Amino acid sequence: MPILTTEDTAERLARLQQIIDDLLKEAKRQGASDAEASVGGSAGLEVAVRLGEVETVEHTRDNGLGVTVYFGHRKGSASTSDLSPGAVRDAVRAACAIAEHTQDDPCAHLAEAELMATEIPDLDLCHPWLVDVEQAIELAVACEDAARAFDPRIVNSEGASLSTHLGINVAGNSRGFLCGYPTTRHSLNCAVIGQDGDMMQRDYWWTTARAASDLDSARSVGERAAERTVSRLGACRLGTREAPVLFRAEVAAGLLRSLVSAITGSSIYRRSSFLLDHLGERIFPAFVRIHEEPRLLRGLSSAPYDGDGVATRAKDLVRDGVLQTYILDTYSGCRLGLPTTGNAGGVRNLRIEMGELDRAGLMREMGTGLLVTELMGHGVNAVTGDYSRGAAGFWIENGEIQYPVEEITIAGNLKKMFAGLVAVGNDCDFPGGTRTGSWLIDRMTIAGE
């Protein structure tokens, strides 16, 4: 199956806009006072190799349509993977049938027309990659080869995979909003297994970008996967203790995600956040600035408008350590008596202002403590901020790595951890929309032997 190319996209965009247009008319015809819908299609290729041989070649092709209808303040929604006119009509009918049973919710309504995005900037998100199956296999093999050649202790592999996707999404509502644009995303992943005596360890690395030319080289991805795997060999446990903890950049991103989830409107109005009533309060030390840049060119999470059709905009979430805003869509904003922040669908391209220290500098600053490189499980209580997760990483003394550690937990409370943030490094070295360096937290409980 051919990958969609840019030549196809204009035509496809027009066809999807027509589907939304027809759907909105149909919703009106069926009596809805308002309606909103989005429709998307994507096509892609995913190739996986293992031990130098092809393992899977997958051709993906997805369609989906979702509609929400409003009868005053009652709403109902439906979705379908079938975009034929009959199926779309059925979806509208199903949504209307649901709305017969839902109850009046004063906040159930579309965003105000004046907030809808009108100027849609081109964020440079679409760069189709005309890679064929053979070339994709070659790249994945090169990536895995680099990993396997890196160290004799790399004895086995989970393989390498390359994927490329082109998607088109169109959204519209009965207040006159109707927009769509194509995006691409390409990735290359590698995971290998190292062995030392009886012990096996596995680790991985990846690169992902909107344009293939922005991907890291196959070789560097493979070598990084291997380097990470080998560095874990010989891991031992630690005794139970308290110590400072350095979250390596890619796991520190998870702490940022916990922050976002705690200040998201739905967590606030459901009273299920440990940061309830903290708007305008200091939640981090004064040096911390956390901001969102939703319109970055080629950004992996960039979008010109949010899920409500509201224009996205850059903003500080935390400035001088003080919480500046909740993260709101039209509904949760209404529930809290605040205007939407254009965040229906979440935060896009989250970043923290990075400090002066590189990773070695952070380790020296920590002196003795734990460098965490992997977290396991979901032990975060969003309501209380209590934090307890499985961890692996390295024990640090005198600012130097001593040995790898595993089968331990780290525990604390996110509120205290945020307040106890000592430094953010300048060592952001992982792919993705979120940018942060490593975080040094003053003190946590480590449980082990």
Added chain:
Amino acid sequence: MNDPIAIARDRILAPAGLTELDLDRLLGHLTNSAIDAADIYFQYSRLQSWVLEDGILKDGNFSIEQGAGLRAVSGEKTGFAYSDELHFPALAQAASAARAIARGGQEGKVRVGTAMVERQLYEPLDPIASLPDQDKVALLQRVDLEARRADPRVREVTASLVAVQDTVLVLADDGTLAADIRPLVRLNVSVIVEDKGRREQGSSGGGARADLGYFLVEDRALGFAREAVRLALTNLDAVEAPAGTMTVVLGAGWPGVLLHEAIGHGLEGDFNRKGSSAFSGRIGERVAARGVTVVDDGTLPGRRGSLNMDDEGTITQNTVLIEDGILRGYMQDKLNARLTGGLSTGNGRRESYAHLPMPRMTNTYMRPGDRDPEEIIASVEKGLYAVNFGGGQVDITSGKFVFSASEAYLIENGRIGRPVKGATLIGNGPDVLTRVSLIGNDLKLDEGVGTCGKEGQSVPVGVGQPTLRIDSLTVGGTSQS
């Protein structure tokens, strides 16, 4: 009409105008002289969900998904393509794309086989139609009232109800022709309680392969509401959890997530074929204490993890994984079984037509022992009694696994003491079960809430176990006293 194949033909093939001859041609398209195995998975899935929040029925959704996944296998290579359009040209194009995995001679000639699976662990019913919509709304409202009535400290209640009917039809070049009509229902309640400035959350729920009447039997739905409130109130009194390695008693039922993480994933056939599991090549070795027998059983009537047949059309089984402490077997799908010279154990599962099948668990549980659970708690001088859990995770290569307690108590001098805050427990899969010293006589399966994720694919599963004493396990709390 109760014949699943007739139902599936009627629901999926007829509307798309696909004939017997078309199916033969599609399977033929998928094969050539270099293809070892080929199959087509048709799916038509309907889902309806309702959400109540703030005492009002706020939202509902109805969705339909349909499509077909076409797979061609040559040696260890798999070609895969899927389509959500079911007309012949789209499927033929997908077949050619999948078959391109191997260059071989002429197209195969395949006749679709005759039906085989004749089993009914659940009825081929439509749970969405099993209750009028207004009764679903009323049920959630009763759940909301019950939670609020249970205690004045209840501040927020969220309740949801989901009903799914999945129709699948599998045909393969080995003669498989099988269909399954799978109902699945789920009810969930989550509450926030507040007292003197402290807030806690509690959730409960359950589900089954049944109709929605399941939640009306024995006051079940209201029981979930009361249980969610009880959990939240318990946590209001919780003190810091201990940190360190100690004796842990795990309650019966859902704590069986231990088995799912610690050993279940490590015994899936794909990891063992590739040698990437900490259990690879260890069949016949002791991996658990005497008395420990663990099975994966897809044949339990009505359970969330049960299936009449797996997603490759293989009848599900009760597979012994560990017998009296000795590792006996792996869970296999067709591909991994063929490559390792075994037989599929009916564990080939996939999230949908758009995903490739792989070995997955169904209902994984430990058989009961002979100890009274109270006697097990009384045997512990100082330790942790953990009875409710959130999810878990495992690194199958290193064998390290975690699971997070959401309701736990200190044990002091053989007695259950104060509740402690949630904490993650961490251990090493290949040896944690060697430290099982007492096994209860109270085997219980979970309430039907489990969802397992692997390589980005989610499938419903079940777990279970009797009360267990584990002599040493690391508890990730914050208190070192």
